[in-house]
Amino acid sequence: xxxxxxxxxxxxxxxxxxxxxxxxxxxxxxxxxxxxxxxxxxxxxxxxxxxxxxxxxxxxxxxxxxxxxxxxxxxxxxxxxxxxxxxxxxxxxxxxxxxxxxxxxxxxxxxxxxxxxxxxxxxxxxxxxxxxxxxxxxxxxxxxxxxxxxxxxxxxxxxxxxxxxxxxxxxxxxxxxxxxxxxxxxxxxxxxxxxxxxxxxxxxxxxxxxxxxxxxxxxxxxxxxxxxxxxxxxxxxxxxxxxxxxxxxxxxxxxxxxxxxxxxxxxxxxxxxxxxxxxxxxxxxxxxxxxxxxxxxxxxxxxxxxxxxxxxxxxxxxxxxxxxxxxxxxxxxxxxxxxxxxxxxxxxxxxxxxxxxxxxxxxxxxxxxxxxxxxxxxxxxxxxxxxxxxxxxxxxxxxxxxxxxxxxxxxxxxxxxxxxxxxxxxxxxxxxxxxxxxxxxxxxxxxxxxxxxxxxxxxxxxxxxxxxxxxxxxxxxxxxxxxxxxxxxxxxxxxxxxxxxxxxxxxxxxxxxxxxxxxxxxxxxxxxxxxxxxxxxxxxxxxxxxxxxxxxxxxxxxxxxxxxxxxxxxxxxxxxxxxxxxxxxxxxxxxxxxxxxxxxxxxxxxxxxxxxxxxxxxxxxxxxxxxxxxxxxxxxxxxxxxxxxxxxxxxxxxxxxxxxxxxxx
Numbered sequence: 001x002x003x004x005x006x007x008x009x010x011x012x013x014x015x016x017x018x019x020x021x022x023x024x025x026x027x028x029x030x031x032x033x034x035x036x037x038x039x040x041x042x043x044x045x046x047x048x049x050x051x052x053x054x055x056x057x058x059x060x061x062x063x064x065x066x067x068x069x070x071x072x073x074x075x076x077x078x079x080x081x082x083x084x085x086x087x088x089x090x091x092x093x094x095x096x097x098x099x100x101x102x103x104x105x106x107x108x109x110x111x112x113x114x115x116x117x118x119x120x121x122x123x124x125x126x127x128x129x130x131x132x133x134x135x136x137x138x139x140x141x142x143x144x145x146x147x148x149x150x151x152x153x154x155x156x157x158x159x160x161x162x163x164x165x166x167x168x169x170x171x172x173x174x175x176x177x178x179x180x181x182x183x184x185x186x187x188x189x190x191x192x193x194x195x196x197x198x199x200x201x202x203x204x205x206x207x208x209x210x211x212x213x214x215x216x217x218x219x220x221x222x223x224x225x226x227x228x229x230x231x232x233x234x235x236x237x238x239x240x241x242x243x244x245x246x247x248x249x250x251x252x253x254x255x256x257x258x259x260x261x262x263x264x265x266x267x268x269x270x271x272x273x274x275x276x277x278x279x280x281x282x283x284x285x286x287x288x289x290x291x292x293x294x295x296x297x298x299x300x301x302x303x304x305x306x307x308x309x310x311x312x313x314x315x316x317x318x319x320x321x322x323x324x325x326x327x328x329x330x331x332x333x334x335x336x337x338x339x340x341x342x343x344x345x346x347x348x349x350x351x352x353x354x355x356x357x358x359x360x361x362x363x364x365x366x367x368x369x370x371x372x373x374x375x376x377x378x379x380x381x382x383x384x385x386x387x388x389x390x391x392x393x394x395x396x397x398x399x400x401x402x403x404x405x406x407x408x409x410x411x412x413x414x415x416x417x418x419x420x421x422x423x424x425x426x427x428x429x430x431x432x433x434x435x436x437x438x439x440x441x442x443x444x445x446x447x448x449x450x451x452x453x454x455x456x457x458x459x460x461x462x463x464x465x466x467x468x469x470x471x472x473x474x475x476x477x478x479x480x481x482x483x484x485x486x487x488x489x490x491x492x493x494x495x496x497x498x499x500x501x502x503x504x505x506x507x508x509x510x511x512x513x514x515x516x517x518x519x520x521x522x523x524x525x526x527x528x529x530x531x532x533x534x535x536x537x538x539x540x541x542x543x544x545x546x547x548x549x550x551x552x553x554x555x556x557x558x559x560x561x562x563x564x565x566x567x568x569x570x571x572x573x574x575x576x577x578x579x580x581x582x583x584x585x586x587x588x589x590x591x592x593x594x595x596x597x598x599x600x601x602x603x604x605x606x607x608x609x610x611x612x613x614x615x616x617x618x619x620x621x622x623x624x625x626x627x628x629x630x631x632x633x634x635x636x637x638x639x640x641x642x643x644x645x646x647x648x649x650x651x652x653x654x655x656x657x658x659x660x661x662x663x664x665x
Contacts (some may be wrong), residue, residue, distance in 0.1 A: 003110065004288055009269075012180060014110035014120040016055060018024040021113070027302070028109030033124075035064055041102075041126045043093045044147045047088040048120035049079035055115030056243040060108050060122055065094050067102040076528045079117075081125070086120050091380065092148045094570045144299065150572040150651065153527040153547040158592060159560050161583030163474075163520030169300070170470050171513050171633035172207030172480035173264065174437065174490065176215055177224065178236050181248040182486050183495070184256060190228065192256055196485060197498045198258040199493055203506055206511040207300065209265040209436055209480040210253050217271025217314035221281050238315035250281075254288065257296035265297050265436070265480060268334070270304035270326055271316035272427060275333035276326025276337075282337040299335065300478060302344045302378045302436055304326050308356040317463075320362040324369035330651045331373040337511025344376040344434055349414050351407065354386065354537035363418045369439040371423035374431055376477065381411045382438025382466055385536035390449040392535055397450070398458045398597045400535035401440060402567040403544040405465040408438075415473045432477035438466065439482045439490060440505065441534070444563040449617045451488045455503035455657060457634050458597035463508040464613070464657045465565050468550045471520060481509070489608045497629075503603055507592050507636040509655065515659040517552030517561045522582075525549045530567070547652075548571050552583075560584065561659040566652040569619075570598055572653040580646075585665035593656040594634040596625035601634050 003016040016027045047060040058079040061317070064072040077089035080363075095101050106124060110117035175181050184196045198617035211219045215236065223234045233243035258266055266285070268278035278301075285298040304327075307318045320662075323346075331343050345366050348357040367374070382406035397609045412433060420428050440459035442450035453459065470476045485493040487498065488638075492506040529548035534540045548565045560582045566573040598619040605613045618624045625633070641650065643664055652658055 001265065005029065010120060013116050013306035014108065014119070015116045016110045016114065018113045019491070021111065023404045026042065026109045028051055028107050028113060030105055030107035033106060033621065034103040035104045036062070037097070038095050038101055038104070038126060039099050041095055043095070044090065044125050045075050045077060045093060045123070046090045047089060047122040047294070048088050049085040050118035051075060051079050051082045052118070053082040055082065055110055055112035055117050057111030058117035058119060059111065060089070060119065061106070062093055062102050062124060064093060064103045065103045065105065066100060067147055070313045070533070071531045072099050072101055072529060074528065077528055080526065082115065086118060090152055090594065095200055096570070097619060099169050116188050132161050145277040147394035149570065150574045151528050151568065152576070153525060153564060154576045154578070155523060155525045155549045157560070157562060158522040159552045159553060159579045161522035162553070163522065164217065165519050166471055166517070168206035169263070170467065170476065171205055171509060172209060172478060173205045173651060174209045174213070174480050174482045175253070175409055176213065177211040177219065177242045177246055177248050178389050179250070181339070181498070182483070182491070183440070184485060185248045185252060187228070187247050188349060192252070192259065192617060196493065197256070197259050199500055199502060200484060203492060203509050205262045205431055205484070207251070207265050207478055207480055208257055208484070209263045209302070211435065212305050212480070214313040216267030216307055217269055217307065217312070217316055219269050220273065220277060220590050222277070225251065225605070232497060239313070239345050245412070250284070255297055262296060264298040265300035265434070265478065267304060267305060268296050268303045268324070268330055268331060269305055269315045271307060274570045276329050279337050282327070282334045282341055284316060286338045297625045299342050300344065300434070301341050303330050304345065305347045306361055306380065307349055308344065308357045308362045317358070320359050320365035321369065324366045327366070327370045327618045328373055328374055342375040342379040343373065345370055345374045345583035347377045347415065348381065349379070349418070350410050351381070351411065353539055363415065364422050365495045367422035371427060372421065376432045377419060378434050378436045379415055380437040381415070382408050382435050382436070382479070384408070384462065386441050386448055387443060387536040390617070394617050396533045397535045398531040398569060399530065400538040400541070401458060401462050402465070403532040403541040404462065406471050406541060406544055407538060408466055412469070412473050412476060414471070417484065419475070432473050433473070434478035434480070435476060436480050437482040438479060439519065441490070446611050446613050449614050451614065452616050453598065453626070454489050455494055455505060455600050456597060456604055457504045457592070457594040457599045460504035460508040460592060460634070461565055461567065461655060461657055463505045464511060464563070464592070465548050467508070467512055468548055468563065468565070471550055489605065491656045494601070495606070496603050500633060501601055501603055504594070504599070504634040505603055510636060511590060511592060511659045512561065513658060515561065515661060517554045517559060519553050521551045521560070523562070524553035546571070547575065558664045560662045560664070563657070564652055564660065565649070565657045566654065568654050570654050575650045575652065576647070577650060578599050579648050579662070581664040582662070583646065584644045584662040587641040587660060587662035589641050589650065589658050589660050590636060590638050590639055591656060591658040592636050593636070593653050595657045596620060596623065598626040599633040600626065600629035601631050602629035637660050
């Protein structure tokens with residue numbers, strides 16, 4: 001019904017018709033193969049593939065399944081070029097030694113509504129077991145990555161096709177006021193901590209959000225002004241009336257932002273505050289900017305935090321109608337002090353497995369009721385995997401984490417569509433999105449065996465890919481990572497032996513802030529894909545590319561950058577790159593790598609009386625890379641690219657990310 005199948009001269013020809021609409025069952029043929037003998041083996045897959053227009057793809061796939069039908073892994077070979085010539089494509093599928101494979105499913109399918117997909121000499125053959133040891137030393141760069149199992153991928157870049165300017169505000173962070181800004185302020189020395197300033201300056205955040213999370217909805221900025229020693233303690237926890245002395249307030253924040261080169265996003269207290277309090281803060285910041293024209297700017301103002309959650313830690317929740325009315329009152333008062341302020345309304349589109357927004361109609365109601373005064377929508381939708389069980393398979397949890405950016409992207413598209421439909425038509429296109437809290441987050445309970453995994457190499461790859469998602473969505477104008485620093489597990493900076501050090505996620509930020517351009521250029525990647533199982537709030541997901549990429553150009557046009565993220569936990573990525581509109585004369589690769597997805601820099605959990613941290617999961621129970629964390633375990637290294645030109649190849653190790661920096665001839 002979906003087309004014709006014939007064999008001529010040793011070539012299989014699949015000719016799809018107009019019934020071959022995109023689905024899980026396109027026109028194709030397949031074969032099941034007993035896989036019980038292939039545990040611990042690497043399977044080489046090759047085929048000669050051709051395409052005649054208007055067919056859009058010829059695909060050969062090999063999937064390894066367990067007895068219950070769940071997937072161990074897959075490899076896809078794809079020909080998108082409709083030249084009609086047969087071209088050989090190759091790939092590999094590694095089946096871990098601990099698995100019990102039942103079946104291999106080999107198939108050939110045609111994509112499109114006409115033309116033909118051509119297949120010749122399809123082969124599957126086992127290799128000798130040559131998998132790279134998980135504890136092998138990280139390579140110096142893609143050009144010198146260790147030999148081992150690899151899959152093939154392609155990235156095509158058209159440097160002449162320019163996209164949007166990349167907002168620097170996408171690379172923002174959160175700072176909380178309490179506990180001396182979680183250790184940024186040294187009250188004994190009455191100063192900012194020099195190492196924290198140095199490390200923050202080196203990661204170059206574009207924006208600092210302050211003073212929360214939930215603290216923003218119980219914070220009166222006026223109580224944290226004046227001489228630090230005379231400031232009274234203020235509320236940190238409404239549930240038990242805990243209080244802390246606010247050594248780090250607006251003036252200290254401005255000093256920190258000036259020292260690190262960042263601008264500011266301030267949270268107006270819509271929970272327990274009033275419009276007058278917010279307007280006075282706007283007036284104070286405007287006057288500060290007048291006196292210090294080269295200092296940091298506070299043009300972003302987020303009105304409230306997570307007031308849509310009925311159990312919010314601020315002790316306050318609002319129905320959407322009440323929030324919208326309060327938002328409008330604040331907006332009038334704040335714009336009266338400074339018409340240039342950019343005001344943001346809070347919103348959240350629930351994930352299917354995470355109904356955090358207690359009001360299903362929140363977004364639509366707020367957008368319709370207050371849309372005429374909304375400049376941006378603040379969402380907290382970039383957390384994952386959130387809540388894997390302690391008995392979950394560690395590899396599957398990390399695979400779910402690395403699949404989750406696709407879930408984030410879809411959620412952002414939904415919010416964008418809600419803005420388009422519900423904000424007044426003359427403003428809808430101007431309303432942007434700011435993802436004001438996001439991060440790899442496994443758990444918040446000390447009893448969890450996952451709580452400390454937010455700072456691993458796998459979490460850094462999640463960060464790198466979510467930043468790619470933000471860059472790709474043109475409505476996303478700002479994003480602030482939660483958090484810049486924390487002595488426990490959530491920061492780009494963590495503590496080791498009493499000193500601030502970078503976590504792996506810090507280096508993912510540096511790939512973009514130090515080794516990436518300022519304007520998107522067109523690019524396309526072709527990669528094998530994987531399926532992931534449900535873990536935490538991340539549902540089971542299908543056909544997630546093993547390789548992701550995004551490309552950009554420097555401001556002066558003299559540098560082209562290609563960002564690559566290899567999500568395979570086992571396989572290197574052999575990436576074939578082709579460049580149009582730019583003639584490379586050489587380049588270098590900035591590679592983020594380590595021996596295991598749970599490798600980390602050794603930042604320690606704090607010793608707190610009455611709290612006992614659970615023993616943490618190790619992805620490899622024998623190698624115990626998580627437990628071996630140290631500054632040498634995760635590295636951001638730079639090496640020359642051999643043979644960089646309009647066409648060249650680069651190999652990325654498993655679970656790694658790289659920015660390829662090419663200079664113009």
